[in-house]
Amino acid sequence: MTKVIGLTGGIASGKSTISNILKEVGWPVIDADQTARQVVMPGSKGLEQIVRRFGSQVLQSDGTLDRALLGRMVFGDPKGLSDLDQIEHPLIMAAIDEQLTSFKKQGLPVVVLDVPLLFETGMDQECDLTVLAVVDRQTQLERLIKRDHCTETAALKRINAQMPLEEKMRRANVIIDNNGSLEQTRRQVAKLVERVSQPK
Secondary structure, eight states: OOEEEEEEESTTSSHHHHHHHHHHHTOOEEEHHHHHHHTTSTTOHHHHHHHHHHOGGGBOTTSOBOHHHHHHHHTTOHHHHHHHHHHHHHHHHHHHHHHHHHHHHTTOSEEEEEOTTTTTTTGGGGOSEEEEEEOOHHHHHHHHHHHHTOOHHHHHHHHHTSOOHHHHHHHOSEEEEOSSOHHHHHHHHHHHHHHHHSOO
């Protein structure tokens, strides 16, 4: 029986660090962001639907999707954002489901679902255990500004657009505090691995 571990966290909260440590342990990780890019690759049904809805200006010269331009087009346009969600969301969910089924068929003991919007999309229902990466708001803000080279206002907008951290903390089974050193994070992940690996 494969255990499904849902991994999530607010933007710039160190979720990728945890994901990478779990890969080192040998747990396969299904990355929702990576899947989201795959379903809009040139020649895909997803890209075809996006072009039909938003026009060919969303394509770069090499035929790939200009994600930054599309992001600017739908930001502040609820109808456009909703249309984009309706195109992408079912395709992403189906692709994740396909990967999960394949891993389960292989009889792997543990699979990690790395999903930024785990609770928002209801994908936590698929999981046996949910893990949340957290940092304090100031650290999150500083990391996001540094990572994406954006202004404080833009960073705050992105943080505030997500489900409040308190709500995520209430729903998560395990919380990993990423405010400290990498070593401290590794120790917390080791405890998680031990907990999951123990027979019921």
